[in-house]
Amino acid sequence: xxxxxxxxxxxxxxxxxxxxxxxxxxxxxxxxxxALFGGLLVLRRVPAGLDQGxxxxxxxxxxxxxxxxxxxMLHFERVAREWxxxxxxxxxxxxxxxxxxxxxxQWLLRRQAAA
Numbered sequence: 001x002x003x004x005x006x007x008x009x010x011x012x013x014x015x016x017x018x019x020x021x022x023x024x025x026x027x028x029x030x031x032x033x034x035a036l037f038g039g040l041l042v043l044r045r046v047p048a049g050l051d052q053g054x055x056x057x058x059x060x061x062x063x064x065x066x067x068x069x070x071x072x073m074l075h076f077e078r079v080a081r082e083w084x085x086x087x088x089x090x091x092x093x094x095x096x097x098x099x100x101x102x103x104x105x106q107w108l109l110r111r112q113a114a115a
Contacts, residue, residue: 001049001052001053001056003047003049003050003053004049004050004052004053004054004056004057005053007036007049007050007053008032008036008053011032011033011035011036011039012028012029012032013028013032014031014032014035015027015028015029015030015031015032015033015034015035016028016029016031016032018031019031
């Protein structure tokens with residue numbers, strides 16, 4: 001578990017550093033997550049410690065959304081003024097997530113059937 005948390009924090013710090021040095025308009029955590037994804041693609045497997053840590057953290061994912069929801073509620077009057085773009089972004093994001101998930105599931109099912 002300690003290995004997983006240390007890896008995730010290290011990659012987030014790396015992402016934050018890259019964003020600040022390059023001046024990219026992205027959150028450092030997103031860049032860190034992309035670095036994690038790239039590292040897993042290179043390894044072609046998930047290290048056991050990272051797998052165990054992720055499995056332990058996954059049931060508690062909803063707790064990680066509390067700061068985001070609180071942030072939205074702090075700016076509720078702005079959301080009320082600009083509800084249309086917020087609604088479009090929410091619906092488009094949900095549709096995009098569903099489409100990508102369905103495509104990945106189809107790909108994995110075909111890959112499993114071929115094996």
